[in-house]
Amino acid sequence: MSVTDLVFAVLAAGALTLALRAVVRMIGAAGGSDCEDKGAG
Amino acid sequence: MSSAVLGQVLVFLSLGLTAFVAALAIQGAVHRDSRKVAAAGFGLQAVAWLGVATSLVLMHAIVTHDFGIKYVAQYTDTGLPLLYLITAFWGGEKGALAFWVLSLSILGAFLARSRRDDSSPYTGWLLATTALTLLFFDVLMVFASSPFETFLASGGPADGNGLNPLLQNPLMAVHPPPQLLGFIAYTIPFAFAVATLATGRKDGAWVVDARRWSLFAWTMLTAGLLVGELWSYLELGWGGYWGWDPVENAALLPWLTGTAMLHTFSVEYRTGLLRRWNVSLACLTFLLTIFATFLTRSQLIQSLHSFSGSLLTPFFLWYQVVLLAVSVGLIAWRWRVLRSESRIESFMSREALVVATAMLLLMAVFVVMWGTLLPKFSESPAVLAVVDRALAGIAGLTGSVHVPLTGAVQVGPEWFNKAVGPIGIAVLAMTALGPLFSLRQAPGQAARGTVWRTLFSGVLLALGILVALVLVRGAALAEISGMAWSKASWLYLKGLSWPGVYGLAAVTFALQVLAVSCLDWVRSVRARRVAKGESPWTAAGVLFRENPRRYGGHLVHVGVALSFLGFAGAAGKLEKKDIVLAPLEATTLGGRNVLFLGTRDRWDGTRNYAALEAHFQVSKRGEPVSDDVVERVRNEASGAIGVDGASPPFLKVRFSSEAAAREYLVTQTARVTLASSLALVGADQSRRQVRLVVRRPEVLRVLPETLRRFSDAAKIVVAGAGGDRLSLKGGGRGDPTMTVTATEDGVFQAFLAGWSSKGEQAVLAARPSSVDKTVVEVVAAGGGLAMSPEVRFYVKSENPTTEVEIEPGLLTDLYLAATPAKGAGEVNLTAMDHPMMSSLWAGALVILLAGSALLLPTRRRKSRIVSAVKDPGSEVVA
Ligand code: HEM
Numbered sequence: 005m006s007v008t009d010l011v012f013a014v015l016a017a018g019a020l021t022l023a024l025r026a027v028v029r030m031i032g033a034a035g036g037s038d039c040e041d042k043g044a045g
Numbered sequence: 046m047s048s049a050v051l052g053q054v055l056v057f058l059s060l061g062l063t064a065f066v067a068a069l070a071i072q073g074a075v076h077r078d079s080r081k082v083a084a085a086g087f088g089l090q091a092v093a094w095l096g097v098a099t100s101l102v103l104m105h106a107i108v109t110h111d112f113g114i115k116y117v118a119q120y121t122d123t124g125l126p127l128l129y130l131i132t133a134f135w136g137g138e139k140g141a142l143a144f145w146v147l148s149l150s151i152l153g154a155f156l157a158r159s160r161r162d163d164s165s166p167y168t169g170w171l172l173a174t175t176a177l178t179l180l181f182f183d184v185l186m187v188f189a190s191s192p193f194e195t196f197l198a199s200g201g202p203a204d205g206n207g208l209n210p211l212l213q214n215p216l217m218a219v220h221p222p223p224q225l226l227g228f229i230a231y232t233i234p235f236a237f238a239v240a241t242l243a244t245g246r247k248d249g250a251w252v253v254d255a256r257r258w259s260l261f262a263w264t265m266l267t268a269g270l271l272v273g274e275l276w277s278y279l280e281l282g283w284g285g286y287w288g289w290d291p292v293e294n295a296a297l298l299p300w301l302t303g304t305a306m307l308h309t310f311s312v313e314y315r316t317g318l319l320r321r322w323n324v325s326l327a328c329l330t331f332l333l334t335i336f337a338t339f340l341t342r343s344q345l346i347q348s349l350h351s352f353s354g355s356l357l358t359p360f361f362l363w364y365q366v367v368l369l370a371v372s373v374g375l376i377a378w379r380w381r382v383l384r385s386e387s388r389i390e391s392f393m394s395r396e397a398l399v400v401a402t403a404m405l406l407l408m409a410v411f412v413v414m415w416g417t418l419l420p421k422f423s424e425s426p427a428v429l430a431v432v433d434r435a436l437a438g439i440a441g442l443t444g445s446v447h448v449p450l451t452g453a454v455q456v457g458p459e460w461f462n463k464a465v466g467p468i469g470i471a472v473l474a475m476t477a478l479g480p481l482f483s484l485r486q487a488p489g490q491a492a493r494g495t496v497w498r499t500l501f502s503g504v505l506l507a508l509g510i511l512v513a514l515v516l517v518r519g520a521a522l523a524e525i526s527g528m529a530w531s532k533a534s535w536l537y538l539k540g541l542s543w544p545g546v547y548g549l550a551a552v553t554f555a556l557q558v559l560a561v562s563c564l565d566w567v568r569s570v571r572a573r574r575v576a577k578g579e580s581p582w583t584a585a586g587v588l589f590r591e592n593p594r595r596y597g598g599h600l601v602h603v604g605v606a607l608s609f610l611g612f613a614g615a616a617g618k619l620e621k622k623d624i625v626l627a628p629l630e631a632t633t634l635g636g637r638n639v640l641f642l643g644t645r646d647r648w649d650g651t652r653n654y655a656a657l658e659a660h661f662q663v664s665k666r667g668e669p670v671s672d673d674v675v676e677r678v679r680n681e682a683s684g685a686i687g688v689d690g691a692s693p694p695f696l697k698v699r700f701s702s703e704a705a706a707r708e709y710l711v712t713q714t715a716r717v718t719l720a721s722s723l724a725l726v727g728a729d730q731s732r733r734q735v736r737l738v739v740r741r742p743e744v745l746r747v748l749p750e751t752l753r754r755f756s757d758a759a760k761i762v763v764a765g766a767g768g769d770r771l772s773l774k775g776g777g778r779g780d781p782t783m784t785v786t787a788t789e790d791g792v793f794q795a796f797l798a799g800w801s802s803k804g805e806q807a808v809l810a811a812r813p814s815s816v817d818k819t820v821v822e823v824v825a826a827g828g829g830l831a832m833s834p835e836v837r838f839y840v841k842s843e844n845p846t847t848e849v850e851i852e853p854g855l856l857t858d859l860y861l862a863a864t865p866a867k868g869a870g871e872v873n874l875t876a877m878d879h880p881m882m883s884s885l886w887a888g889a890l891v892i893l894l895a896g897s898a899l900l901l902p903t904r905r906r907k908s909r910i911v912s913a914v915k916d917p918g919s920e921v922v923a
Contacts, residue, residue: 015101016098019094027091029090030088
């Protein structure tokens, strides 16, 4: 593995970690979304 | 896991997640579920990070030369410098698609972040629209045009095809990102419009949020267009910067509606008027960006019949149909809700002028679209028949004669200039007047005075410029033709055709815009200086910060006016010569003498191309050669008895004998035409024979004709020796060596001396005098401006590129482009005077700087949102 490969691997891993974090937040935010005013639209 | 597989997996993941986010956002919006809307916001951020990861994988494959991936093999090779490797990312269709997905997902993430505190259904629709747009491009990337596609059977070629040499130019490297970003960013104003329509929201808050996005998109698009123009000017070698080519036209369309939108937004923001205009323009601009992409990517513009050319074409076609249906449907549905509370009350108000401008710009859209598509559509006999009938109808109404159309309609740059020119000039006139009028009211006594003064001064200005032009040009014409001055002036005036009239109008209005904009700045700065004692720069800074739209708008308008001066330059006077020149032939351009010295080859080993440089010397006509230049030639010419500079651009070097002159001529011509390209081997003094071999055989690989150029050049040297003092063998087809034999020792030594001189030389070219055999005529270095446009021939591409040479000037650019011609040593020269180009580029720079300054964060002034304050409860109507 060259330095280039390593740099790209680290960056991509970082991006994927942040993507995962956002997905976790998404699930957290949507969690229990049996919303009270459902159907009002 | 290989890059290709990893990339493909990420693209799939991103497609799935985007679809999920879109569904979540729609559900959240429909069911008024704020949690789902908030979740969709985070989802969009996740999509953006996935996009970043995908792009990193693609970039990695490109920079590490993973030729197993088709895209990498098609657009790069191992010899490509890093800059062009990076730009190859968006150099091809598939990469551009990946760039589109990456950018839109990042913009979407920013949009989601900016709406963190608002999880209303409005935000839901906003995010849903963005996610659905992204989904469309994801689908394209997965199903139609994946950048991660690999070669199935083999592991791919050992080396790639390399990037199209036309794109191996720093300007072309930076052109696509702003151009594409401009297109992409118009998704967000569209999303705001859709959200406004979907929720039936009545306040004007959306224009506050959408303005920044639309300004960003506009600035990017402007930058993309301008860099494209500059590239076209410098690289394409046809002599202009805007050719009304379908791809250029396509990119201009959203710019026109985008410009209208900036102004209608501003009106709604301040007065609550023009709602229908704003949602319509936001939808139309977005639709036009998709149309532009479609037109560029599909083969429609080459021929109507090759729809199958790109897999993307049917997708784009259907997408446009859907977008149009959704936009029209939503607007029709909300037509009544969109009615503004008040109407435009005076035709002399700023909003009336903004509407008039928007109409003019829409007219330009129509004209440009018509001119772009008609030639293609009229290839079909059915369409041709319809157009013919329509034209016959118009002719019948106007009582003119109708000439039936026989073949596909041809539309050239002149048609566009004629048709779009007046619209552009009308917009420019509006730009001068617009800022003079107030919003929501007819001008008062004082303002009316200003308007009349402006109009009146415009008329005076136009007359003044016309008189000055007639005087100056008439005088010039009189001088050349020997006519009486008054007659020459009258002839000039009569001969003023449409480009001249347009140019005159453009200059007049451009000067007015400059005056109106600058005067407003100056007046305000002076008022602040008097009131607060600030320095002019501080005052200008404060003014811009306090009212960026007004003062930033003025700056942009100044840039527009400067650019129009540049356009007018091209329309008003453009001296252009297309001519074939043999070495030492000259042509004149304006007051200048353009002398062709000859060609020379060069090899670039890193980028693998051979360049054929054409060398020119440009001097003022009749200007004597300076004494020190004459002196240098004299010092270098040993044995010369005099050097005479009386007939520029040539110097006459006189010798005491014919033999001395002959030997000097042989040395100089051999040095100038042969020594840099051919090496001497095996000089045999006793037989007075020497072989010449090509120094850079690589050049012959791409440019086999060069061999003929060498032997032509050698023949000239041989001829210069006169009689049979020198003779030449070899150098025929495919033979890279030549043998030169001399019968006289003096001539032989003179020939060899051509290779012995080192350092900078005083002479650039030499020829025998036609009248006196003791005289040699030479062109001296330093006797004028040296210019050397070239053509590059690449190992890996069929298409050579022209590198023009431009001598920029404040009032006019001198532009030279040269390509090899058929005859011995000849070139086709395109030479022209390009007046006011500096103004065009200065204007471009001002527009971009002002546009960027307007994007800087400022304090928002919410109180300006008129109707939001008036009826804050009326958020949702549906
Ligand atoms: C090609 C032509 C034009 C271009 C490129 C252009 C560009 C711009 C830009 C970028 C701004 C700043 C907008 C913002 O910050 O949101 C602006 C402001 C402005 N423009 Fe133009 N403009 C053009 C023609 C016109 C015309 C024809 C009028 C007259 C109706 C006009 C009137 C204004 C006014 C009054 C402002 C200040 C806006 C405000 O104070 O809210 N412009 N222009």
